[in-house]
Amino acid sequence: MPQTNKPLFERIAIIGIGLIGSSLARAVRKNNLARHIAVATRSTETLAKARDLSLGDSYTTDAAEAVIDADLVVLCVPLGSMATLGKAIAGSLKQGAIVSDVGSSKVSIIRDLQGILPDGVHLVPAHPVAGTEFSGPEAGYASLFEGHWCVLTPDANTDKQAVAKVRSLWEACAMRVEEMDASHHDRVLAITSHLPQLIAYTIVGTATDMEDDSKREIMKYSAGGFRDFTRIAASDPVMWRDVCLNNKDAILDILGRFSEDLSALQRAIRRDEGDYLENLFSRTREIRRGIIEMGQDKPDIKPENEN
Ligand code: NAP
Secondary structure, eight states, X not given: OOOOSSOSEEEEEXXXXXHHHHHHHHHHHHTTOEEEEEEEOSOHHHHHHHHHXXXXXXXXXXXXXXXXXXXXXXXXXXXXXXXXXXXXXXXXXXXXXXXEEOOSOSHHXXXXXXXTSOTTOEEEOEEEOOOOSOOSGGGOOGGGGTTOXXXXXXXXXXXXXXXXXXXXXXXXXXXXXXXXXXXXXXXXXXXXXXXXXHHHHHHHHHHHTSOHHHHHHHHHTOOHHHHHHHHHTTSOHHHHHHHXXXXXXXXXXXXXXXXXXXXXXHHHHHTTOHHHHHHHHHXXXXXXXXXXXXXXXXXXXXXXXXX
């Protein structure tokens, strides 16, 4: 993104400065997207870390103070904290301010924030679909968002200019931006992100419940598959608790389908139905090919020097 002299925003307030908030702060700074970055977080410990890392221009534990005069406020806290935070900042927002977020579910954001914000303040929900299993301000980095999708879920009444500004923010962070209906977002993410996360928690949970000898063996021989699941299952428990509770309907729907499919697989194995298994595993291979063809992942290449 070419650097321009006039930043996109005069003042951005980033509320919550963990993995996503700190990555955004770094990307905003790197790309000269705001003249002033106001950082707010709940604890003095996290605030001190943000200050040590020079993530902003001003720092406070009072979110209402951070949003004064902000053109854009981005809420980067767990989903379960959005409503309380919205109430805390509502009275301090200036007319014409844009309030956005980075939450992993979107229907709940509209439910929690729309009625709270004053008239003349524009809510533009957003979800940068990029992350890692790490948390906190030290975990973030400016290039986290590059090449990934960011989904905006404004409704038909949302101010078009406000939507365009939020789009420009994420495009300047090198994201590909798409707009969709909030409930559609939640259904898509339930299968592409939330279900895999829950499968990882289940697999690693099953291993955790095994007797000590078996557990030691699992650690010792944990190659590819299981090891990858442990990485995913190491993600922040509060964030994922809140995703489950705030995207409940879509997640329960997809878990229901998944349980049925798993039972069918179980039955096929019990009945020695090799054709069923081979057919299923061939279809899933096609999905993998499709993802690579769409440029969503790199082909799996055999490491050099390995036969
Ligand atoms: P994180 O690294 O754990 O950081 C969370 C931040 O929120 C911290 O600054 C924390 O403050 C603050 N916070 C936590 N609980 C709070 C509360 N009750 N009230 C006020 N502030 C609170 O989390 P993250 O991974 O950046 O996730 C933030 C948001 O991004 C979530 O909504 C998540 O759904 C979304 N998201 C995450 C990912 C991912 O891969 N992690 C990807 C896309 C979107 P203190 O440290 O000061 O307590």
